[in-house]
Amino acid sequence: MKKADKHKKILAAAIHVFGEKGFYNARISDIAKEAKVADGTIYLYFNNKHDILLTLFEEEIGKLIVQIKGAIAEEKDPRKMLKIFAHNHMKLVIEKKELAEVLQMELRQSSAPIKQYRNTSFADYINIISDIIHMGQEIKVFRSNLMPGVIKRAFFGALDEMSRLWILAPDNTYSMTECAEQITNIFLHGIVPAESH
Amino acid sequence: MKKADKHKKILAAAIHVFGEKGFYNARISDIAKEAKVADGTIYLYFNNKHDILLTLFEEEIGKLIVQIKGAIAEEKDPRKMLKIFAHNHMKLVIEKKELAEVLQMELRQSSAPIKQYRNTSFADYINIISDIIHMGQEIKVFRSNLMPGVIKRAFFGALDEMSRLWILAPDNTYSMTECAEQITNIFLHGIVPAESH
């Protein structure tokens, strides 16, 4: 097995274990068992337990950004881009449930390295939204009196909270696709009927 | 000092310490020092470390619910109620920054008792939103083709994500009041200009 493979294998195991138990309740030996390596082997690939989490954030979120940018690239209409973002986000949550779980849990922690992390790589992901908003405001399909910095967080927060529900109880009645649809719809048009504007 | 006072004092210290370091990085001795009691004293008022967190949730969220319901009670228009909720939530975050920090961090954890907790007491808080939505749909000021269960989460998620930003960096440029305003505005009317509907 190549070095990169074992690195991947350990990271995959970490996603599984962190997702299930949370970072602090996860044991290095849990990850080692899941990855089918010895405890000590993990330290040949990572500096320490925190490093596994950080690496996991870095590498996996990087992939997400690449993927979602690719999905949006072909589209020109910011309204549709927003819809694509929402659907893509939900799809990611479903396909990478365990990773989503880890991100939801650990990105909220306030330990110094994580705080810093939220301000860099993770921000890139959310900034995709504000880029879309900017674009929409320039071509006047979005109102210009709303701040992109607020909208991006509101939009992401809405999707994130919705996906948390699904992660906690994946058997819920609202399909994630329908959720993405409704949330985009709400953000685009509001909940007050158009005629009453 | 009365017994109830020491209970409060320890809980206040716990909010401070948990908020600063997170549950798992907080030491009982940190809380004790903050509360200016001996380590052992904490165990006269709480069964164990987890119990402090649970009690904290139980007692503090209860208060929030009471407060926010009071704030909304006088209002009849669901649109205004939503605005009041948003403003009140932000006000709470500012006034009880440390508590907000703890809630944001720990309610995401996946340990069994917390998961269960999210499904009960905490749900009551969010359900205030869906109640408002229902009301609005009945009197036709809100569109009826949107699911209250989705809206409540989207709305709460938006506020929550916004307040996280403020908690991490309280010196940010967007005032929380302005945020509450914009988020309510987005939810009510959408980001697409009305005339283009």
Place this chain on the structure above:
Amino acid sequence: MKKADKHKKILAAAIHVFGEKGFYNARISDIAKEAKVADGTIYLYFNNKHDILLTLFEEEIGKLIVQIKGAIAEEKDPRKMLKIFAHNHMKLVIEKKELAEVLQMELRQSSAPIKQYRNTSFADYINIISDIIHMGQEIKVFRSNLMPGVIKRAFFGALDEMSRLWILAPDNTYSMTECAEQITNIFLHGIVPAESH
């Protein structure tokens, strides 16, 4: 309530609690609750936890010695005295089950103060047996080629082991009286010279 009464009450409670849980598993607060006094009150009557145990040994064994000497006093025949001792010992075990339990458990401990104790006050109790043996050897009703120091321990050990069984399971089939009888019988017809058979 007089001072002496509270002293007694605490001691009685200690016998109960030590008997039930053993010295190390007994809590001062258990004894206090049993004695219906505050924890702190105990320290007005005893120096510390160990002191309760020591006092208990001292005072209670003292009583036993007085009682058993009284029971034997009227008798002249060493063979009958031995029988009386056995019966009396068993009676004590039954009547003061909890005290017996404490003595059985704690007199075996090897902590310094207890070791010392076994060599003094408790020895007095057992020495009643060797005194009887001596007497019997002098008037030739007991074989003189057996060492009183061995017999006293063997006899006490036999009774003690038998009573341990009863303490652990008071509902056993052998009555304690019958046991005392048999043990005395065994010892007598062994230590009585063969020619007197």
Place this chain on the structure above:
Amino acid sequence: MKKADKHKKILAAAIHVFGEKGFYNARISDIAKEAKVADGTIYLYFNNKHDILLTLFEEEIGKLIVQIKGAIAEEKDPRKMLKIFAHNHMKLVIEKKELAEVLQMELRQSSAPIKQYRNTSFADYINIISDIIHMGQEIKVFRSNLMPGVIKRAFFGALDEMSRLWILAPDNTYSMTECAEQITNIFLHGIVPAESH
């Protein structure tokens, strides 16, 4: 060093420390130091402090039973078997003084697991005596009007009490061999029918 060796080493250290201080006064760190391992290492071999004691009982008493049965096996005369048992018991006490000390102390404790233990494995050891008595009663060398269940305890109790003396003060004047001799003598000439004298 093989895994089994370290298990042994820790157990040997535990026997030493428990024998010296008693279970409750023994510290895990004492045992670790004695065994020349780290505190944590002990928990790789045992679940907890109590488990060390239980394992110690289980493994060591098992060995004693095997040994003593072997010693008796060649003999046919129940009277001689009893003598062999007594001598062997005393020899064990001398050779395994520390283990004997632990057994004497801890088997008297009343904690649930130990009580239960006394009723199972330890009972096997004492039952060797009653088996001998039964045998002797069948071939009429022992009186049949004495209950084996009483005799076994009386005999064991006598030996046990005697060995306690030696353990507390190994420099005493009565040699253990002589004690075994006298105790057997006392018991034999009591349980052997008078007419066979």
Place this chain on the structure above:
DNA sequence: GATGAATGAGACTTCATTCAT
């Protein structure tokens, strides 16, 4: 590189004892 037994710092928690009331 890989292993996993060993380490030992450090956490939580208990409870005998004190002392202000």
Place this chain on the structure above:
DNA sequence: TATGAATGAAGTCTCATTCAT
């Protein structure tokens, strides 16, 4: 004298990390 809340020393046990094989 009596109380019982408070103390804090000290113990058991966990687990990230190391290192000899």
